[in-house]
Amino acid sequence: MYVLLLRHDQGHVLGLTLEPLGHTHISSTLTYLDNGVVFVGSCFGDSQLIKLHKQPVSEEQGGGTIEVLDSFTNLGPIVDFSVVDLERQGQGQVVTCSGVDSDGSLRIVRNGIGINEQANLELQGIKGIWS
Incomplete structure (x- = not known):
C-alpha cells in the first residue's frame, strides 16, 4: 500500500x-x-x-x-478444485486453489457449519436474528 x-x-x-x-x-x-x-x-x-x-x-x-x-x-476466486475422500467414508472434502498472485492459497472446505462470533449486542424484545 x-x-x-x-x-x-x-x-x-x-x-x-x-x-x-x-x-x-x-x-x-x-x-x-x-x-x-x-x-x-x-x-x-x-x-x-x-x-x-x-x-x-x-x-x-x-x-x-x-x-x-x-x-x-x-474462498474466491476459486481457480481450481478437487473433491477428495481421505477416510473413504463418503465424507468428501473440497480442496480449492483460491485467490490470485501473492494472495493465492490452498483451502479445504468440509461438510458442516462453522460459526465464528464477530460481535455480541443485547437488544430488548429480539428473540433471534440470522444472516
Missing part, C-alpha cells in the same frame, strides 16, 4: 512523492473507518482490517506503518 504526497504552496503543486506504507492483500475497496483504522476489502484474497501508524511498527508486522488487526477469510 502506498500514499501519494502532494507538496504545494498557495494552490500550486510543487512536487509529488509516492511513499510505501506496508503490505496488504490486493484490495478491491478501501474504507476508512476511524482513528486510522481501514477496511481492505478484496475479491482476490482475504479481506483485512488494518491500522495506519505514523511511525513504523515492529518487524513482525512487516516493518511498515501498517498493523493488521484482523483478517476475514475469502
Whole structure:
C-alpha cells in the first residue's frame, strides 16, 4: 500500500512523492473507518482490517506503518478444485486453489457449519436474528 504526497504552496503543486506504507492483500475497496483504522476489502484474497501508524511498527508486522488487526477469510476466486475422500467414508472434502498472485492459497472446505462470533449486542424484545 502506498500514499501519494502532494507538496504545494498557495494552490500550486510543487512536487509529488509516492511513499510505501506496508503490505496488504490486493484490495478491491478501501474504507476508512476511524482513528486510522481501514477496511481492505478484496475479491482476490482475504479481506483485512488494518491500522495506519505514523511511525513504523515492529518487524513482525512487516516493518511498515501498517498493523493488521484482523483478517476475514475469502474462498474466491476459486481457480481450481478437487473433491477428495481421505477416510473413504463418503465424507468428501473440497480442496480449492483460491485467490490470485501473492494472495493465492490452498483451502479445504468440509461438510458442516462453522460459526465464528464477530460481535455480541443485547437488544430488548429480539428473540433471534440470522444472516
